[in-house]
Structures are given as C-alpha cells and as structure tokens.
Amino acid sequence: MDWEDDVNTAEKIVGLKERNGPLKGVTVLDITRVVAGPFCSMLFADLGATVIKVEHPGEPDYARTFPPFVGNDDEQLSAFFTQFNRNKRGITLNLKSDDGKALLKKLVQKADILVENFRPGTMDKLGLSYEVLRELNPKLVYTAISGFGRTGPNSSKPAYDNTGQAAGGLWSMNGYADMPPVRVGTIIGDLAASLYAAIGTLAALREAEKTGVGQVVDVSQQDSVLTLTENAVVRYTAQKEVASPLGNDHPFVRPYGQFPCKDGYVFFGGYTDKFWAITCALFGEPEMARDPVIDTMEKRFDLIVAETRVKPLLERWFSHYTKAELEEMAGDKIPLSAIKTIAEVVEDPHIAARNMIVDVPIAGKLIGMFGLPIKLSGAGQMSFEKAPLPGEDNAEVLSRLADVTAAELARLKASGAI
Template structure:
C-alpha cells in the first residue's frame, strides 16, 4: 500500500501517494533535467535549490556515495546506509544513481544521461572529469546545448587551481575569518559553511542566467564558480573600504563598525540584538528604555558621535538591558521602529510563533525511517512552485528507475549493468 502524506502549500491541500509526491506539485523548472555530480555542500546546495523549483535532479554517485553521507554522528536511525543528517540537509528533491565512471560502460551511461539533460553541475578538481572523458570537453560535444557548471575551490586557472578547497579554507584566505570574532580576540569560523552556501547560490543564479541565454540563442556554455572568489566578493563594504582607503578590517563581535548601537546585549536570561540605523530609531529606543536624556546628549546626538563614544553609550545601554529578560524586552519592543530580536538556540528558532505560522518546516516521507523533517525553501513564488517535494535519496535508490524510465534501457541491458557492477 502506498504511503500517503498530506502536504500543506499556499491555498491548496494535496493528498498524494509517495510515488506521486515529486511529480504532482508545480515547479518553475519542471521541464529542466539536471545531472548532479556534486558532493559535500556547495554543489549539493545549488542542485537542491534547482530541485526545489521542480527540476529533475539526477544525483550521480560513486559506489561509496557522496562523502557527506558519512559526516556524522548523528546518523539516521534505522537507515541501512547510515546517512548523516548533514547529508540530508542539502540533498532533498533528488534521485540517486550509483555509477562506475572508471568503466567504459559507466561512461556510456553518463553520455546517455548528458544527451537528455539540460544542466550538469560538478565539483571535482579542475580537469579531473576531462581526464576521465566525462568533463565539459567531451559532454559539450555530445550535447552542445548542455549548461555545464563547475564548482571548485580556486577556479580553473591561477597558481592555486589544483588545490583542494573547503569552506573554512576559502573563508580564511578570503578574509572572512579575520573579520569574524570578538574585539581583540582570535579569528572565528561562522557556525555554518557560509562560503559553501554563497557559492552554491551564485552557481544557482549563474545556471538560471545561462538557461535564459540558451533560450535566446540555443547554445549551452561552461560556468566556473569557485569558493575563494565568491568569498572575496562577499566581503562587500570591507573589501571596498580597503581597496579605496587602505583601512584594514577589525573584529567587532556582534557589533557594527559604522553603526552604534547595533549589536547583541546581555539580558537577564540571554542575549538580544538591537540595531538603530538612524537618529529617529535611536530616539525611539531611548524612549522605550526610559533613557530620554541620551537623545540630546552631545556625545550621542548622531551616529558619528555614537561611533566616536561607542564604549560609553554601550556601557549605559548594557546596564539597562540587563534588568529585564529577553522576552520582557521583546514585548516592550514589539511595535518599535528599530530592528531587534533574541539570540535564539535552535529550540527557540523552531518554537518561534512566526516560524510555525509560515510553515517553514516540512516533513517528507522517507523509505527507510518513515519521515524526515527539513527546512523548506525560503523563497515564495506567486506562480510556479518552490517546494520540498521528496526526502534526500538513499544511496542508489533510483538507479533502476533512472535507467529504465529516464534513459529507456530494457531489462536485459539494466541487468547486465548490475551484473558487471557498473551500477549499484
């Protein structure tokens, strides 16, 4: 009996079988097929974003699978492949096929997949797939309309081209770690792989632009995205200030270099971020915390004065904020003109009334453990659909389906590939 899952989406309530789950929800990219040879985070995040929009994402894995499947604990309970929750976080809306690309038979399957796909995304070292005869050089001959996106650590040229690149290395070399951490403290790594994620989003945007270009010209192309360039471009004002003024970056913790107050403050039971981006917001803040005398104080009359006298104004505010709990201040600031919010733990995040109300968390049927929870796509489209459709696949879960239904291989050919251990 097919498992049924009620799926709540804006304005409609669907009741679909697991088999229909990925096909009945609309998607802006439902006519696009993606060949996904990515692992870890940056590439999978890019292809998951395409999948959220309805693209048919075929995740081609080695016989051992994406390395991040083993990035635990924690692992999924009851999963015979022991997939990590790390893997689950960036691989929904995909179908998995295991393929031996070292064999000629495996290469032939890859060529057949490339003929039928619109996009390919990979994150191997530059030139590695070309040496295996399954890179852009070969696949663009097979399918000139193919949009081929390569995600690397440092790009295909330059002295670092052949270095392996991970998020924290690019964050270090690109200036992010040096800009992150407490004042006068050591550099700090952000709590998530933010360089990977931003590179994945740049790749996604580049692929969308290339699809638009192909629609006009009928031509595919190669896209190169890399972690280091993405990270350096993400330094925005810090990079521009250095390039034009020669001013080096300082670490400010949660504070802002150019706005005061704009940081986390200790409350009676936690921490609360408060930001005032204008004099009007600062005045509103002072009135609510009953410190109206600060509004016309010569030391704090405008932002440049507050920046100059940062330590004193922060000391005064800190003494006040410590007198109430985070919840009490949040209630007082409910209709304030300035932005504010508590520093939440994950429990607080998912217990938040707003997060619950917008239905950001989705529960998806899974063949091994019944169901898994994921954070759904953050962007809402008025038309087209952007949904978490299917749970991340188990290793090789869709090998037979892809060979049969997508490529049209007969049972004899499929059996031969399994017997030769070309596929799993």
C-alpha cells in the same frame, strides 16, 4: 535533436514523476557530493526540476556518513545528507569505467544542466569535459563548483569550506580584536558557492533556452567568500585599511551589536537619530536623546563615548527584561531581535508562518529540516520527498533516459559500472 526527439524526451522525463514548480521539465544531472553542489541542486529540486543524483556504486557520497542519524539498527540514514539531497532521484555510475562514461553521455543528451564539484581537470581526465559533452548536447549548461575556479594559478589546489573562508579573507575578519581570527561557525564557503552556482546556472539556462547554446558556469569558493566581506575590499582599495576582527562591533555604526539582557542576549541596531530617540522614550528616559554627549549618530559612534555612555545605558535598560519581553517592547518600532538558539528558531511562530521548517521523510519518520527561503507568489503548496538511496532509481532512470534493458542493467551491475 529535432522536435520529435524533444517530445519523446519530454514523455520519458514525465515518466520519472516530475515535481511541480517553476523548474518543472528541467532535468539536472547532479554529480556532486557533500554540500558545495548538492545544496545548489537541492534548490533546483525544491523548485520543481527533475534532479538525478549520480554517485559512485562503491563509494557513494560520504555525506551519507555524517550525523545526525535517523532510524533503527537495520536502517540508519543521515539527516544531514537528506537535508541537501531531498526531492532528488538517485542512480549510480562508475565514471572510471567505459560503460559508466557511456551512460553519462547518454543521460547528458537528455539533460538541461550538469553540476559537478570535482577539482578542475578531473572531468577532463575522465574524458567527460565540457568540450566533449557539448558535442552531445550543445544546449547543456555545465556548472562547475570548486575551491579556486577553473582558471588562475591556484585552480588545481584541493579545497574545503575552510579553504574558502581562509583564502577569501573572511576568516581574518572574524572573531575578537584581542584574539586570533575565528572561522565563521558554518560552512559559509560551501553554501555561498552553491547559491552563486544556482544563480549562474539559471542565468545560463535562460540563455540556452533563447539561443540553443549552453556554456560553463564557473564558481569558486574563494570568489564567493570574497563577496561576503562587505566593506573590506573598498576599505583597502580606497584607504589601504586592512579589515580585522571586531567581535560584535561594526566598523562605522554604533550602537549596533550584541547586548546582554535578563536571560541572554539581543541584537540592537538603533544607531540612527530617529531610532535612538524612540529607544530613549521607550525605556522611559526621552531626555537621553537630547543629551549633548550622545544626541547625534556621529557622537554615539565615537568609541570612548560608545563604551562609557551608550553601552552602559543600554545594558541598564535591557537588564530588567527577558529576550521575549524586549522583542515585545520593540515591536515594529526599533531594530531589536533576540539572539536565538537554533531550538528557539525552530520553534519560532514566525518561522512556522513562513514555512521554513518542513517535514522530510527519512527512515520511516518525518524530520524537520530547513525549508526553501525563496517564496514565489505563483507557486502552489510544496511537497518534500526523501533523499534517494544509492542507485535507488537506476532501473527507472536508465531505462527511460538511456534505453537500458533489464538484461543490460543486470550486466552493468555485475560489472561494477552501476
């Protein structure tokens, strides 16, 4: 593609109502579904990229069927889907049809990034492998998210979030010591893989901008979850110690966990000698910091001492106060935080000050959703647009980026290609 072609492409993409942000001018083809992939491309869209969500015309992203729903009987839309697909444009392509494949190839020529989360080998079977697409656009960054990655003996296995939690070791570590392991209470495998994919994609994009050569970004849920296991790997490789569920305990610091109070629970992590002395003084018993049984961090870590001396002391102190009162007392002196429900988090003034609950349009209403945790000092006020309906932007995107005429658009729709 020469300079004149670049200018023409830029003009066409500007016509697609570019978003503002540091990724303005970057075009992303998002052929992912559910969360491991849509979350990654949502981050790009929030940061200003033009993200084009590609769905099958007859089988759109089934996350559209996930509750909660907003709207009336005539229009029920998924807030779950909207949260991960806001700020995107939407088209439909049947990638099993010749016309659908041809259209994707045309779009690839104008794109910077393609993100897919099919099982490895699927795009090859469709004739849309990276090797094929890079012939059309050598600068293309091709990001592939899967359960086990594109290489290795397990690469072709189907996977879900729970697969990543199980195969990555995290599931075996979570829960209580006297009970079976418990999955982490969110789709941490999908989310972690999406975050790593976003980091890898931006690194590859910078390389492509410098060299003119794109590459594959290969991210697996198992790999991503493995990196979330904190000290478990080195505990095993260094000492052959296998991490197991600890409940709310920590493997090498105490007190550091959940403690009851008057109206719920708080996290308290004042395990250092400095924080312990401040805590004792704060609760009116400064002499406890000099108690020879619990006066050092090493002594307080001892399990028997922690259970028989430290824990009862903290529970006695905390039992007289509510979560809010304890947070007020702690201030910026000691690490103590209320263990909040989602309702309390959404209503938290600090969360509001950080703009972490944002209003996103859906079915004629504004619904609060999590915002973007990446705060850039040079960024202006961020706006949030609704998620697209299936194929909502077919006419505009395909006419501008694939030179499809109105007559051709009608034919493609009638044939089921879009």
